[in-house]
Amino acid sequence: GENVEQHPSTLSVQEGDSAVIKCTYSDSASNYFPWYKQELGKRPQLIIDIRSNVGEKKDQRIAVTLNKTAKHFSLHITETQPEDSAVYFCAASRGGGADGLTFGKGTHLIIQP
Amino acid sequence: NAGVMQNPRHLVRRRGQEARLRCSPMKGHSHVYWYRQLPEEGLKFMVYLQKENIIDESGMPKERFSAEFPKEGPSILRIQQVVRGDSAAYFCASSPARGRYEQYFGPGTRLTVT
Numbered sequence: 001g002e003n004v005e006q007h008p009s010t011l012s013v014q015e016g017d018s019a020v021i022k023c024t025y026s027d028s029a030s031n032y033f034p035w036y037k038q039e040l041g042k043r044p045q046l047i048i049d050i051r052s053n054v055g056e057k058k059d060q061r062i063a064v065t066l067n068k069t070a071k072h073f074s075l076h077i078t079e080t081q082p083e084d085s086a087v088y089f090c091a092a093s094r095g096g097g098a099d100g101l102t103f104g105k106g107t108h109l110i111i112q113p
Numbered sequence: 114n115a116g117v118m119q120n121p122r123h124l125v126r127r128r129g130q131e132a133r134l135r136c137s138p139m140k141g142h143s144h145v146y147w148y149r150q151l152p153e154e155g156l157k158f159m160v161y162l163q164k165e166n167i168i169d170e171s172g173m174p175k176e177r178f179s180a181e182f183p184k185e186g187p188s189i190l191r192i193q194q195v196v197r198g199d200s201a202a203y204f205c206a207s208s209p210a211r212g213r214y215e216q217y218f219g220p221g222t223r224l225t226v227t
Contacts, residue, residue, distance in 0.1 A: 100158030
């Protein structure tokens with residue numbers, strides 16, 4: 001089955017700086033890679049996703065890049081703000097209703113004022 | 114358009130009792146997924162259902178756990194004879210028809226077994 005590794009487990013950055021979280025996956029059949037943000041005690045919220053036919057996707061301050069050859073994908077957050085503080089999870093699946101998501105263990109992002 | 118609904122939000126059960134968790138998907142969504150989240154850990158896939166069908170239950174323990182998504186009504190995750198290790202947050206997610214990839218999560222049910 002799929003295995004997703006996520007690094008780092010904790011990331012502390014100064015407000016206004018950029019943050020990068022990296023994930024690797026093992027199943028070459030995976031073709032859908034979402035990122036979720038989860039605040040304490042809340043539901044995971046889908047913030048951005050990418051499919052395997054695309055190398056990069058951007059939405060305002062958030063971007064995701066995918067390298068299918070190396071089987072890794074990354075989340076980039078620019079101009080970080082205090083409200084970006086949360087746990088971020090990457091995930092992978094074969095998509096299209098084929099199977100459930102396999103999640104990484106999460107990155108606790110701390111924005112220092 | 115209401116989001117994914119789950120109830121109860123908090124559930125306390127004694128060891129040996131049964132727990133029933135309910136999930137109503139977003140309007141127009143026909144795919145439901147259940148995940149379990151242990152404290153300080155990521156989410157683990159349990160089961161994927163469509164109306165009246167279990168599509169993939171590879172992540173669900175073989176004993177004591179079952180799930181259904183009837184033609185009418187919410188999806189139910191049932192845990193029989195709960196043990197302390199079942200204490201966790203249980204999230205469901207829903208997705209539109211086949212070919213659509215994104216999954217939207219409900220607020221979760223926090224199960225505590227005493």
